[in-house]
Amino acid sequence: MGTTDERKLQILDAIVQDYVATREPVGSKSLLERHDLGVSAATVRSDMSVLEDEGLIVQPHTSAGRVPTDKGYRAFVDHIARIKPLSSPERRAIESFLADAGDLDELLGRTVRLLAQVTHQVAMVQYPLRRQARVRHIELVRLGETMLLLVLITESGRVDQRTISLAAPRDVEFYEALRGDLLRATIGGQVTELDEALAGVVATRPVEDQLAAGEVASALGAMFDERREERIVLAGAGNLARSAADFSREVELLLDVLEEQLVLLRLLGDMNPEPGAVEVRIGGEIRDAALGQAALVGAGYGSGAHLAILGPRRMDYVAGISNVHALARYISRYLQ
Template sequence: MEDRRLQILGAIVEDYVATREPVGSKSLLERHDLGVSAATVRNDMSALEDEGLIVQPHTSAGRVPTDKGYRAFVDRIAQVKPLSAPERRAVESFLAEAGDLDDLLARTVRLLAQLTQQVAMIQYPVRRQATVRHVELVRVSDSLLLLVLITEAGRVDQRTFALAAPRDAAFYERLREILNTATAGRQVTELADALDAVVQRTAPEDRPSVREVVDELAGMLEARREERLVVAGTTNIARAALGASADIEPLLDVLEEQLVLLRLLADLSTAPGDVEVRIGDEIRGAALTRAAIVGAGYGEGSHIAILGPSRMDYVTGISSVHAIARYISRFVG
């Protein structure tokens, strides 16, 4: 696409986000220094419409961006606009006052919602603390092993799995004693190094058989992880609903379902600090055809994002999510 048409598309997006009204060629020329004639603007708008990037909602109206147009606009943003020095100092000062991780994340979503005027969400994994009482290994058959994890609180987790490198019953009796020595009386969140040490101390010829049991036990410990979600800025959705309730009602429905929000965040493939934008039908698994999500990773398995109508201010949203994700990644890292 020609640079001039991209410039006009960007102007249409910016004006529509600001005014919530269809944008005409006359208003574009009045608000932006495009350096071309009115006829050229009209021709370029016609070309953008032919490409499916803008659409005329009704006769005699101006144009509004389509999801394809928003995507072209977002992809056009070559670099994330950095926060100004005063904005950066304000962010750092506000978040630095947090007393602990929970307070930091609560402050983060409130600040992000305020900066972007969208719904802000932050997800983070928390392991349920428990003290290991006993690990049991039961050889069910030649190729099946039952692994049982019992905690001091009396909870019993068990898993039966196929053995790729099976050994005799005496081997698993010895391994059970080794695992109990390494884990009994310790918190489930503190066992990664201890289990790795068990494998490393094993004779090379026995290591594959020990490794598959340790990996299954580690998987059981990982399953004790909970996903927590903090949300702020739902009142921003109410403000955005003025004159556009059809865009907002699906968002309100989704905001009532925490599991849906967690899946939206988990579906983001962002590395820490990178920003991903999904618009309309790009948001898989949710009926949000008129919505957009801007998210970033900030730690292993953790995401921060804003959710709002597709006519959101992407420049502010992307820069704010990027900056805050980088800040809290330093804190939690």
């Protein structure tokens, strides 16, 4: 890259920094006052004119300074913004906040709260389904003659319970034997792959036991189905109020998007960052009409799941990229 191009990127960098910090259009005079650019005012004005001609910045109204366009933010992210290593105090603060999380649910909940706090954006994390949905233990507890409690524990440490009413009473010994068969058929298996195993348990029982065994297998299958559903945890929706000036009318649309889990899952599913990398999508790149004024910064972890922040295009990309990257790596280590 030539010296002129490097200087233009330096000026673009300064414009993005100032616009992020002030929310005000940036002029050549303020650039010279705030940054040691090492060039004359005439050169800055000339370079800003070139940046405008290239569609990287735009003048929102007459006699105003310039603001970055989507193309300008993209150039900033691609050529200037880099993953900035967190300082030792920042790393220790993250590790201290997350280290004593009891299970995956708690870890992901803490992660999105921390990410929303440090970036001042909406944070979201997608569950690593295949990891969370591996069976660790199943328990059958007879509560009465026709009442049974099913307990499902998966590798994430999550515990699900369901009470079912039985068509006919069976003794404790029956359910102890059935529990043993279920454990042998399902333990260590993924809930998305256990339909045949459950059917096999029922089929191998004596004919007179198949109705009762089928009741339990059906209820357990329903619990497995619940674990098949993709999930997202959100935090920081209140940060949108701080960004209202950036989104204007789009804030209401964005709040609607945050209520639609399937839309958010699609947004994250569309992202495909390289391992250990962070992907940034800006404005129209998100391909959602409600997010035309937004930016999405995400990283993958675990079994194809993603961690991301969503906010205005005028966000601190350097801090966002660094924190998303660091927290995705932390969760990846937790899942190993």
